[in-house]
Structure formats: C-alpha cells, structure tokens
Amino acid sequence: MENSDCSQGGKPTDSAGERQPYLWGKLHKGPAGEVEAWLPLADHCTDVAFVFLALCRTNAAHRALSQAIGHAPTPVHLERLAALAFLHDIGKCNHGFQAKARREPRDTAGHVHEISALLYDPDLQKRLLDSLGFDEIASWFDDAEGTLGMLLASISHHGKPIKLDHTETNRYRRYWLPRDGIDPLEDLTNLTLTVRQAFPQAFTGDASPLSPTPELQHRFAGLVMLADWIGSHEGFFPFRHGPECRAAFAQRAASEAITTIGLNSQPFRSRLDPRAGFTDLFPGFSPTALQAALMDPPNVPVMIAESDTGSGKTEAALACFFQLFARGEVDSLYFALPTRVAARELYERILLFVKEVFRDNAPPVLLAVPGYAKVDGEQALPSEDNLWQDDETLRRRERAWAAERPKRFLAAPIAVGTVDQALMATMQVNHAHLRAVCLERSLLVVDEVHASDTYMRGLLRALLDHHTRSGARALLLSATLSADAREAFLTPQSAVPVVPSFSEAIQSPYPALTGSGSAPTPIGGVGTRQKAVQLEPAPYLAEPKALQPRVAEALRAGARVLVVLNTVARAIDFLRAAEADPVVARTLFCVNNQTCPHHGRFARADRLILDREVSRVFGKGSPDGALLLVGTQTLEQSLDIDADWLITDLCPMDVLLQRIGRLHRHTRRRPPGFDTPTCTVLMPAEPSLEAWFDAKGRLHGLAGLGRVYPDLRIAQLTIERIGAGCTIRIPDDNRELIETTVHPERLARFTGPPWDGHQQQLLGTATAHGLAARTALMPWHQPFGPELRFGDFDERLATRLGLEDRRLSLDPPITSPFGQTLHELPVPGWMAGDTDATAPEAAPDATRDVVTFRYGGRDYRYTRFGLELDR
Template sequence: MEVRAAEGGWGKLSRDATGAAEDWLPLEHHCIDVASVFRALCELPAIYRSLCAASGQDLSTRHLDRLAVFALLHDLGKCNHGFQAKADLDAHDTAGHVREVAPLFYDEELSASFARVIEIEVLASWLAEPQDVGPLLIASLSHHGRPVEFDSHNWQAYRRYWLPDEIRNPVGAISGLVQAAHDTFPDAFTEPGDPINASMGLQHRFAGLLMLADWLGSHSEGFFPFHHQASTRAVFAREAAAQALVTVGLDVGNAREHASQHADFAQVFGFPPSPLQEALAKPSNANVLIAESDTGSGKTEAALAHFLQSFIAGEVDSLYFALPTRVAARELYERVLAFARNVFGQAGPPVLLAVPGYSAVDGEPANALPDIRHLWNDAKQTVKRERAWAAERPKRFLAAPIAVGTIDQALLSSMQVNHAHLRSVCLDRSMLVVDEVHASDTYMQGLLRSLIFHHRRIGGRALLLSATLGADARSGLLTPPDRHHVTPAADESQALAYPSITTDTGDVMAIERGVEHREKTVHLQPTASLEDLTAVIPALREAASAGARVLVILNTVSRVIAFQKAVEQDSELAQVLFSCNEKTCPHHGRYARRDRECMDAAVSLAMGKKAELAPLVLIGSQTLEQSLDIDADWLITDLCPADVLLQRIGRLQRHVRHRPAGFERARCTVLMPEDPTMGKRFDHKGRVRPLAGLGNVYPDLRIARLTAELIGNGREIVIPRDNRFVVEATTHPDHTEQFRDGPWESHRNELLAIKVAHGQTADSALIPNQPFGELRFREFNEQVQTRLGMADRRIPLEMPLTSPFGQRLDEVFVPGWMVAPGVDADVLDGPPELEESGFRFRYGGRTYRYSRLGLERVDVA
C-alpha cells in the first residue's frame, strides 16, 4: 500500500504478517485525535484547577482551545521525508520525528518557511510573552517522555529530510496540520482576547498532559480506530475522547455523583467513626494535613474518608495511596478495593495495585487480563482490558482513579526520568496519601518535601500519616524546600497534642481519644544480649511451653538467618517455628517475589487477628514492622531508634484477645549492647564500628544511645499516651546535639555531611524549574533513583525453577550491595545447581544459595 505520496502523509500504520503496511491513519487525523483528548482532559475539574494554578489565571475555553492547537502540532516532525519513508520496509534512508525537527529551528531558510506555515505570529499573539511560543512548541514536541534536546551543532544531518522534492514538500505539508487546527478549534483563531501566561509551570503541565493525551489518542485498537463513520474526524474524535476518558477512569463525573449518595462513614465502613476519622471526614481548607495517631488506630479509614469528602466536593479527581514498601501496598490494596466497592459499587472506577510486578486491577492480576488480540468479538473483555489501561505500564500507574502503590511512584513524578511530566499531571489530580511518612532517609525526605510543596502550590490535596513523626521531620515537610525549616524546642515539641492533625500553616488540632481507643501499657525489658542472641533461647523455650506467640525482629537479614539456624538446633523450639507451605523459615526481604507473597499470606494466617491460639516463634527483619496485621504475645527486638521501636511494638498485643499465662501484660524485650553508651562503637580513629545494624542500617548512634538511656534498666510506657514523649526524647535535635565530646563530634559532623550530600543529590535529581528549550534531563536509572543505594539485579532464568515453597520462579533476585563491583550482567555465570533445600548459582563471579532461609552468599565466611 502506497502511503508516502499522500498529501499530508501518514501518522499511524498497521502492518500485516509480512510487515508490509496494510492500513494507515492520515497524520492530520492522528493529530486531531490527540488534540481532542488533550482538550477533553483540560475540562476535567482537577486538571483544569492545576492548569489555572500553574498559569496564575482563570483559563477560558478559548485559552484551552489555543493550548489544544499547540497540542495538535505535536507530531509535525512526521512530515519529514525520512519518517514518511518508514512505510516502505525496503527503505534505507529513514528518520524519526523529534530531534529531526531541529533544522526548522536552526536553518535560516527552513525556519522562515516553518514560521510562515505554522502562522507563528498568530500563535505568539496568544501569549502574554510572545517569546514563549518557542518553549510551548518544544514542549509539544517533547511528548515522548523527555524534554527535546536539539543539538545546535549537528542539526545539518537532518536538513535533507525537510527539503522539497518532485513528490512533496515536507515543510509545506505542515500546513495540513495548521488547517486541521483551524477546522477543529475555530474559536482559537478569533480575536486575540486575554493572552495566556505560558509560565514555566504551565509549560510543564502542558507537556505532561500532552504525553497523556498522546498515549490515549494513539489507542487505535479501541478508542481511535483508523476509520470512522462521523461527518469529520474532528466530530468523531471529540466523541471518542470523551468516551475514552470515562472508560479508563480519568473522567469520574458519574462516580462522583454516585459517591455523593454514599458519603456516610458508618455506611461505608460498617462502624461509627473514631474522633480522628470523624475529623478527617469533614471538609478542610488546608491543602496539606499531617495526621498523627498510634498504630492500629484507624488511620487508613480516616484517610479514605478524607479522600471521599474531597472527591465528592470536586477538590480531587483521584486517590493515590503511597506506602513505604511493596508489601505494605499489597496488604492495603484489598482494604481500598473493598472501600471503593462499598462507595461506588461494581460499576465504579478501576482500582489499581500500582506495584511493578504485582499490579492488579479490580482485584485481578494485570498479567491475567485478556490479550488485546483476542478482544474483537467480546465486548465484556474489551471493557475489562480498557479499564486496565493505567495498569499496562508503570509510567501510567498514576493515571488510575484509585491506586495503591509505593511512595516511589509518586516521587518519580518530580524527578528527571522518562514521562515524569505525565506522572506529575496525573498526580496533580489526586488526593496524595503518604502512609508511614517517617519511614524515609534524608534523600527521600528531600524528594518528598519537593513533591509536597509542588502538590500544595498546584492546588492539590495531600494527607500525611504517621504514628511516630518527630517535630524536626514535621517542620521539614511543611516548609518549602528552598527554605531552612525551624524546629520547635524539645519541650514545646513534647507538649504537642497526640493524636493530632497539623495543617500546612502549622496549626495543630488535638484529637480526643474515643471510648474505643484502647491504651496499651508496655513493659520495656532490656537484656544485654545484642552480641549473643543465643542467650534468649531458654526464655523462648519457656514461652513456647506456655503457648505464647513470640515475634523476634532483628535489624539485619544476616542476624535473622543466623538466629533462625540457632533456634532450629533446639528440638523443642524447632516444632513451633513459623513455616510456609510446611517449610520452616524466617521472614525478611531476601526472598523471590512469589515466595514473599506466599510467606506474607502465611504470616497473616499464623499470627493475624483470627489466628488460632497455639505456640509460635516468628523470626524476621524490618519486613515485619509495618502493614502486616500481626498480633504477638511477646516481642523480642534488637535495640533500634525509638520511633522504629514503637512501630515494632505496634505488632505486640495489637488486638483484645486471650493471652497465655505469664503474658497477660505486654512485654517487649530489647536486646541491648554490653555498652549501652555506644562508646565502644568507635575505633581508635573515631570511626563507627557497626553492631547489629546500629551505625549502618540505623546510622545515627546518638539516637540509639538516647533510646538505650530511655529504656534504662526497664520502664513502662503507655501507648499512645507516651508516643510523643518517646519520639522527641530520642530524636529531637536539642537532645541529639548534646553529644559533642571526643568521637561523638566527628560522628555528628559525618552525619551532617551525609545529610547535606543527600539533600544535594535529591536537588540534582529533581526536574529543574526551567523553560522548555533550556530544560535538560540527566540520565537516571528508574529502578534506583527514588532510594539511594546500588541497583538490585533481577536475572531471568532460561528454565523456570521450583522454589523451596513450591512457587514457580522465572528469575533470581540479588540485592545490589551483594553484587561484585562493576558487575551488571543480565545472565547468570552458568545454569543453577539444584540442591535438596533449593538451588545455588553463580553471578558476577560470586556464589549464592537460595533456600527456605532466603538468599545467602556462600563463598564468604
């Protein structure tokens, strides 16, 4: 099929089994499709709000039409000879359509023709600053996910693609797009009216919105087929765009109307609200709120109630519930899915689990959805697939109307990565809920501060949740990232109400504790066993004999595995150790993805709210601190920062239920170092010698020392009454800054240097506030840039293996820090070797074993 000779050229092709073009969509039609989606997106309440906030003006329908004209021009680069030649499989001199536009900006003759054809003076007259026409055009050309970076020195290589030949004139062909713009958006070309303030913020919003529109407008299998029955493509495209936005869940008008009839808290959740839930279920004028309440106090339901009232009021169009880990997101997803079904019914908007590798839509794994090739005769399957549009790629996760995922997906919206602008305009629509907001290092805190500030400035809504947020972190989150935050004094910080809600202006509202809010008295028992874990085995044996369920949380995976092996040597304890699919095992993060899913389910069954009363010992790492609904009779834990300790205590006697004799009171045994002052943790040069994760996993030894001093020889704390006191007494700068003698001063300076370095690294990772044309992205690896550290390796297996827990494994996972320096291979050194308890393999010259104990290196002592 000859398509190159068409006057305007082709925009989209379909090919037969041989690769030959069998059908095509004219370029003008494709550009009309995308511009129509863009224009429809501009009408959505939350998107319109963000555009107005970015431009600093109330945008009229004519303003939006004019932005849509710029959107329509996004693929003008496809007019060049090299791109049009791609229709012919035998063509050799082919080209792309983005960087190849450079001659139209740099070549004197071509740029003059280009300016005349696109009516540059008309476009410039629409803008408050006429020189912004260039940045808006470049933002339009940047629809593939990154800002276009023209090479001002090598553009001549593309010049020949724009020179006219005997068949067609590429620059002249652009006039077809301009005419399509006149026909599709005629009101844009009427009298000038008020100009658009094309600020840098608006340019960035425009670019992200166009990326989203281009993805939807290119959906030829469903929304925008090549052929239509309407009188014109513009008429068809307007109708198709409206339907597409409803189908994928971007247009939530029907859902909002339905939700307004189901706004009662008790009706949605099945129980009356607590004071915290009642407070958040009421309207608020604040764009950002911080809700602090103890673990298990119903913060999730409070957040969902807050989203619901904001959604009904039209303040947000979507929800993104961000958690610190994939495990936490998977655990919460089912609760959010149940909430959505209660509020919206079965016909409500799609609900996405936005975790790469685990993604699901409406409770069904995304990889189980029908293949696009099998949809032509099944309308029901087609709708199911189209509802899952946002789940098909992680870059589109934030486009879902209701999504649960990790904080990483939200942070990517502010960073120099592909499609960050698309992520950002999608998140602008959302109520952003960040759970466990304290659970991040200084690097992630820097990214989060910037994200919260942008969300607040664009008119978005955010709710930050924590049980253990310190005053220093709270002040930082509420202060613009370009300003130094001021932390209230320690006594003032400790006097703040708890539970409470803090607004973005710093106002604090105390929340009463309802009658259902149970206080829990916990006895902290120190024991000098950090260096010798086996010292607690006799006490474990007595607890098991009494029928207790014991949770042991250690700071490092190596300690977890070592202690698991030691306990297994005790014949009595070996009978009550946690198991998954009849395999005794610990719980930590060094398991394959499918095994972790299996283990998490087994943990919830064995130690959850409804678990049977039977002796059990579960040994694990920080993976047990949050999200999993664990109820232990007794908690044993390594010494750790007090805010982390409170998280672990949240798994101790979590529910009201019968306790074995001797365990009626909540007891937390803390494994302490022989020297709780931490003085021995420095070598003769003042460098830190880590012990059990103190000094590396938890780098600030000052907090560890303060926590040890707080525990002393043993003390009782009342949860949640003492939460604020415990956190501030151990993390507040007024207390940590008191250690300035000897090696402590060097330790302080080293921590400060790391904090500054992390802040600078975070700043360098963020999208610069620059106009398109000047905007440049650094190269970042999307797998690691939201968290500092080495890239983890996922190496595909040539032949699937069966895991120790009976799961099919298609890949092996190796944490980046375990990999030899400089190794980045995507294959193993050789085939894995099967063993009785699992298998071993070599990667990058190192040997690893994967067994019921997880992943271990076996070529080191």
C-alpha cells in the same frame, strides 16, 4: 473537515513499486514488512488534541491549569492549548520517519530530536514558522520565546524534554528538504489547515493572551503526554472509521476514553452522598476522634495526622478521601506506602472499601506495584497485542489501562502503591510530567512518613510543594513523626522550617491533626485506645541466640512470638539456631511445609505466598497457638499482624515504636504470662556505644546499626531512654519518646571523641544526600528550551539511594523451594556491586531445595532462607 483517511494519498512507492502510505502517523506491518493498516498523521493529531481538550475539562486538570495560568481558562484558551497539542507530532513529517513505512526501510529517522534542524538552520526555521503560522500562535501568549517553549513542551511528548542540539543540524537537515516531489514543510502547512478546521475558536475567538510561564509549560507537557498515550490506544481510536469526520469522531471517542479509564470522575461521583457519616462508610464502627476529624477535613493543602499504630489512620484517610471526592475537591486517590509488602497488604482493604461504598458504580482500583499489579482484585491483565472477542473482556481491558505500564499507574482513579511511584512525579525520570498531572488529580496519602531519611525527606518536600501548587491536597500519616520533620513537610520548599525547641516539642499534643499554617490540634479523647508496654532490655545484641531458652519456654506456653532483627543475616542465623531445638522447630512459621524467615530477599512469586501466609497466621482472626516468626524490617510497617511477645534488635525509637505496633495489636485471649505487652530489646553488653567506634568515629559491625540506621546518637539516646527497663504508655508517651531521642537539641549533646568524628560522617552523608535529592529533582522553574535537560537517572535508583536491586532473568524458569515457578531472581545492589548484567553468568544449578548460580564474579544460593552469598 473531510476525513483525512480519504484525503491523504499514497505517493511514495517501495522498491517493488507498491504504493506506501503517505504522511502516516501510526501503522502496522505484516511479517514481510508490508503495511497492513495505517492511520494518517492528521487523524492521530486530531485524536490526541481532542483527548487533551477532554482532559482539560475534568475538575482536577481544569483546577491545575487555572493555578498555572492565574485564572480559569476560557473555552478559547482551551482550544488554543488543544491546537498546540495537535502539533505534538509535527516531527513525523520528515522523510526519515515517513521512510519507515517502506517494506525495506532505509535512511530512517525519529520524529523528536530531528526538530533541532528546524530550529537551528536559518532557512528551515523561517519555513517552519511560516508553515505553523507562528506569528498568529504567538499572539495567543504575551511572550514569543515562551510561545516557543509551549511548542517544545508539546513536541516533548515522549517523556523527556526534547534535547536541542545545534551540532545535529547538518545530520537532520536533509530529512526536511524537498525530495522526490515531497516537501515536508508543505505537509506541515497542510497539517495546520486541519487544526484550524478542528479548533476554529482557537484562531477566530477572542481571549486575553496567556503568560507561558514555566509552570504552565510543564503542566501542559504532562497533559500532552497523557493525551498522546490515550490517543494512541487503538481500542479507543481505531485506524479506520468510515466516512465520518475524524474531528467529530475524536471528540466523542475522547470523552468515552477518559470516562472508561476513570480520568473523568464525575460518573463515579454522581451517586455518592457527601452527607454520609462515618458509620455509613464503615457500618458497625463508631469513629475515633481522628476518624471523626477527617470526616470534615480542614481546607488546607497539607494535613498531617499523627496517631499511634493500629489507631485507625487508614480508615480516617479513606473517610477524608470520600468527603473530598464526593464534594469534587479531588478526582482520585493515591495511597502511598513505604514498601511493596505494605502496599499489597493494604490494597485488599481499600478494594473492599471501594466496593462497599461505590457498589455497582465503583471506579477501577489498582495495586500500583510493578510486577504485582492488580485491577479490581484480578492479577492477570490483558495484553494490548491480543484481539478480544467479547465486550466484557474489552471493558475489563479498558478499565485496566492505567495498570498496563508503571508510568501510567498514577492515572488510576484509586491506586495503592509505594511512595516511590509518587516521588517520580517530581524527579528527572521518563514521563515525570505525565506522572505529575495524573497525581495532581489525587488526594495524595503518604503513610509511614517517619521512615524518610535526608534524601527521601528532600524528595517528599519537593513533591508536596509541587503537588499543592496545583491546588491538590495531601494527607500524611505517621505514628512517630518528629517536630522537625513535621515542620519541614508543612513548610514550602522555598522557606526554611522553624523547628520548635525541645521543651515546646514534647508539649505538642499527641495524637494530633496539623494543617498547613496551623499548630497541631489534639484529637485524643473518645475512642483513643491506651496500651501500656513493658520495654525490657536484654544484653544479647551480639548473640541473639542466647535468648533461645526463653523463646522455647514461651512457645511451650502457647505464645505467638515475633522476632524482628535489623539484617537478613541475623534473621537467618537466629532461625537456624531455632530449628536445632525440637520444641521450637515444631512452632516455626512455614510456607508449603518449609520453615523460613520473612525478609525482602525472596523472589517475587515466593514473596507473595510468604506475605499471604504471614497475614493468615498472624493477622486478625488468625488461630491461637504457639508460633514463632523471625524476620526483618519487612514486618514492621503497615502489616496488620499481632504477637503476644516481641523480640527486637536495638533500633531508633521511632522504628521501635513501629515494631511495637505489632504487639498486642488485636483484642484476643493471651496465653498465661503474656497478658502484659512486653517488648524485649536486644542491647549491647555495655550501656555506651562508644566502645564500638574507632578513633575516627567509624562504627564496626553492630547488628546493622551504622549501616541500616546510621545515626548512632539516636541509638544511644534510645538505650538511655529504655534504661534498665520501663513501661511506656501508648499513645500518651509517643511524643516524649520520639523527641527525647531525635530532637536536634538532644543530639547536640554528643561532643568530643568519638562523637565528633561520627557527626562529621553524618554531616557529610546528609550533605551528599541533600545534594543528590536536589540534583535529581525536576527543574520546574526552567522553561522548555535548550537549557532544560534531564540527568541520567535510573528509575530503579532515583527515589532511594543504595537500593539499585538487579532482577536476573531465568531462562528456562526454575522451581523455588516453595514450589513456585520463578522467572527471575532479585539481587540487592550492595551484593551485585558494579555489575549491571540482567542474567546469571551461566544457567543456575537447581534442585528442589537449593538454587546456586554465579553473578558478577560472586557465588549465590537461593533456598527457603532466601538469597545469600555462597561463601
């Protein structure tokens, strides 16, 4: 094949008579609209097709394709799929798209939806099929309609299935008719000559027809999306490359590109010894029973490791990943956490592990959190628009390819992020197919799965189902998983989980490792750490400040006190009261000499330094001395912090156990009177919550209960289990504590008023959330065609109901109370209401300590306490 740079002409001219590139695929324009550089369409399609082929030859993609096909694809099968991937941009042949090269473009068009005219106009459809040689392509498959689905999957490379609409035929038809000596469908015929030269085996080789099932179509679509994104990267595929045949160049460049990005895992695997033991991975540490078990993971799609907080589940998961990666059973790792704070906290630990284990052959390690993304520990990422002069900077930029867009996060060889990024791989959001094929390479580790509500559980079940259907593996970590949740995650989505009875559930071993299709296996014994915790009820839920004298006494004794409350308002109120006591005020947690709480309503730049300071003063190796930290749920998950005394609002037992995980977490010298781990739980004055309901079973204002934690049956059972106070033994009592407060048989005892009304509300909410989850999920069973369409889901909203936060741009930026430059401020969705504006109504009024602004008809203030409504 001759280089198409030379063979493609420049037929059209603009109004000034300047020749324009003809049948271009990519181009750059100068400030006056002139074309400065361009890449022929045939070259771009060649680049993408060879990237596709290189991806299909990697371990994980080959395995996933084999699952979709029903057997391993032969080289001829792969070339045929690559030839279809080549055709992804056939829509660029139309006049409207090619007109964009003119200095003054007019009557322009896109290149995806315009395909509709070719499919619905009878004359154009016949010419399209003839140009493509569709009859020959259809012989590659055992179903002609499915073959068209494969072609549409290729064309849908911009992130969503192409919307085919017969009503748009007349609108787009003119772009495909011959005009001024140019016939777009003749150009398409010429393109097919290029693909025949690049992939001759596809057309001359012998292979059995494939079945173009929806599963294959969707997986193929994701690989084409990924290939198109890589094949469009000018660092790997420049616009000009001398006289060399583009196919030969593209084949070599594709291999180099996926290796540099980290999609080819073999170079990173080549120096690993799969016989390495736990102490080789973590020198100086003997494995716990859980860690030893996961050094030889069972060969099952889904594993669930249940063990108490602080028992080394993270290291166990990393040991599991090492073994699977070294043996070639997975190509990457995605470690999914419930919150951004937890992801940022864990990232440094995993980065250190990778550096120690892989040494100078380490793959890129990504912090996959939008706005906080890091690669190899470095925050700043080079922009694609910059020109880089030195090889080292270029190498760093290429390693950071997956970090440049959130949609590409899952392409990283090793990534730590939120569970939301993983869930979007199975939802109707842009580039979901790309996310899915990237995630299928990974051992998917999901931490803190106990936190899932009905909606999240539905999404996670769907994700696990699709993920494992590709042959991929998943590991769920939990300290507080209930039997019904465990069975749900281990049961295919198409089946109904069988929930053990209450008596069976509380007899189930803990800690335990459970695999798909098997019963929980006990993993206690050597290395299992025991902790006896005193649960102390205090009737101050309505007035937490009544506990302040005891807090002051504890601080005088030198204790580190952690207060976790259910709402931001309660945390701020408690902190303000604490500041009024001179003794307490001197011990308050502060950042840059500003006392403050810890919660999720801080600007991004401020949140980073708050998190860093919490880890410094409460983390492992932190100094002794009196300290009071007040916060919300942001302190309860995945943070490696340690307190001498924990004060917490009443909350569900599984959440309470998570909070207790921050109590006496590390081995250290305790101040007098705090040798016994004590958790003081703020309770209502009356032992029954019934007084807080109205006649219809609605709850009125009780420390976030009913809103943050809607099921008051669980809260009531938690009150009863704590009683007048008790000692719990962790981990021995974990199973009984959870099942006693959440098992369906225990919840069924709540009958009669006001519980009947409350249960009706819960049922309505659960039904709505379940329906919302099903509606938002990707219809993997649906083939590409007119019926396959995405709903209008916003990626900010899709994975969590009710968390549609707004991020308000600040221009000019302001200085925060902590001295940070703020370019944006967050506003929670429940505060913003129906407003979708992206900026305040007027420039904020900012001083050193207070920022005030108006947004959506409401007044706000941002201070060292975070964001509040300015009432």
